[in-house]
Amino acid sequence: MKDFSGKVAVITGGASGVGRSLAFALGRRGAKIAVGDVDGNAMEQISLDLAAENVEAIVEHCDVTSVDSLNALADSAQDKLGGLDLVFANAGIGAGETGAMWEYSEKDWQWCINVNVWGVINSVRAFMPRLVAAGKPAHFVVTGSGNGAYTILPDAPIYTASKAAVHAITENLHYQVQAGGLPVKVSALFPGPHVVDTGLFNSGRVRPEDLKKEGEGNESGINSVDDMKKMMAEFGMELQTTHPDEVAEMAVKGLEQDAFWLLETTPETDEKIRARAQMILNRETPVPAMVG
Numbered sequence: 001m002k003d004f005s006g007k008v009a010v011i012t013g014g015a016s017g018v019g020r021s022l023a024f025a026l027g028r029r030g031a032k033i034a035v036g037d038v039d040g041n042a043m044e045q046i047s048l049d050l051a052a053e054n055v056e057a058i059v060e061h062c063d064v065t066s067v068d069s070l071n072a073l074a075d076s077a078q079d080k081l082g083g084l085d086l087v088f089a090n091a092g093i094g095a096g097e098t099g100a101m102w103e104y105s106e107k108d109w110q111w112c113i114n115v116n117v118w119g120v121i122n123s124v125r126a127f128m129p130r131l132v133a134a135g136k137p138a139h140f141v142v143t144g145s146g147n148g149a150y151t152i153l154p155d156a157p158i159y160t161a162s163k164a165a166v167h168a169i170t171e172n173l174h175y176q177v178q179a180g181g182l183p184v185k186v187s188a189l190f191p192g193p194h195v196v197d198t199g200l201f202n203s204g205r206v207r208p209e210d211l212k213k214e215g216e217g218n219e220s221g222i223n224s225v226d227d228m229k230k231m232m233a234e235f236g237m238e239l240q241t242t243h244p245d246e247v248a249e250m251a252v253k254g255l256e257q258d259a260f261w262l263l264e265t266t267p268e269t270d271e272k273i274r275a276r277a278q279m280i281l282n283r284e285t286p287v288p289a290m291v292g
């Protein structure tokens with residue numbers, strides 16, 4: 001898609017972080033934006049900020065764990081903004097798990113799988129039939145993570161498992177639209193190349209009451225990118241970060257080329273991907289990879 005002007009873009013989890021930056025990157029290129037999120041404060045803020053930039057937008061409560069909620073957002077985008085051209089299944093959370101996985105709270109697993117995996121499945125089920133029925137060029141973009149898609153970092157098994165599933169769904173969706181000869185392009189967005197400075201490490205702010213921990217499970221003690229930087233510094237390492245605006249610009253440029261991989265890597269990441277493939281081919285015993 002070369003021209004975003006007048007196109008309607010729906011962004012789940014669009015009130016903060018990568019989603020928020022996508023809203024501005026596309027809004028500044030003339031797109032109309034429908035943000036769905038569950039964080040009331042962030043929704044209020046982006047509503048004001050988009051209006052201040054004269055971006056035509058709606059900001060609505062939408063919980064991706066409910067397909068009804070996503071259908072309502074899709075209806076709103078079509079009724080109030082006049083169409084549906086780009087869908088970003090972007091909402092995601094970090095469950096903050098740490099320690100041995102057999103001691104995790106069951107509610108950590110449920111919350112993360114509900115939002116990260118069911119959120120994408122529900123988005124596919126709510127939006128794809130509409131994009132297929134419209135029969136015109138459209139984009140369906142899923143925010144995944146390299147952690148799960150091509151590396152297995154050792155410190156967040158629930159998140160990693162959720163993003164492995166997300167990537168499998170995304171790649172299969174891509175194969176299926178191709179097999180059907182549909183004009184919908186599917187892309188896999190990987191925020192990076194470094195840890196992206198967003199609210200992901202403070203996801204507890206939007207954790208639903210019924211899935212709060214009840215005493216079981218450890219707390220990682222990491223509630224922000226700054227906490228992560230401090231922890232790395234204790235091990236004598238410096239954590240590099242990426243601003244979400246850079247991710248959004250990378251994504252938009254990739255969409256202009258109809259790219260599947262919206263992925264920016266560093267030479268170190270490339271080496272990790274290569275080494276992982278080689279490790280499998282050599283049947284070597286895995287050793288833990290590092291974050292960053």
Ligand SMILES: NC(=O)c1ccc[n+]([C@@H]2O[C@H](COP(=O)([O-])OP(=O)(O)OC[C@H]3O[C@@H](n4cnc5c(N)ncnc54)[C@H](O)[C@@H]3O)[C@@H](O)[C@H]2O)c1
Nearest residue numbers: 013016017018037039063064091092145195196198199200
């Ligand atoms: N930050 C990173 O380094 C990084 C790296 C790889 C992938 N990602 C992915 O990027 C995506 C965006 O996350 P972010 O880093 O911008 O974090 P973020 O916390 O800033 O943004 C996530 C948004 O999702 C919303 N959200 C949470 N639960 C929701 C629900 N049930 N329904 C609707 N919205 C919900 C939050 O309110 C928030 O606005 C996620 O899928 C995340 O897994 C982030």
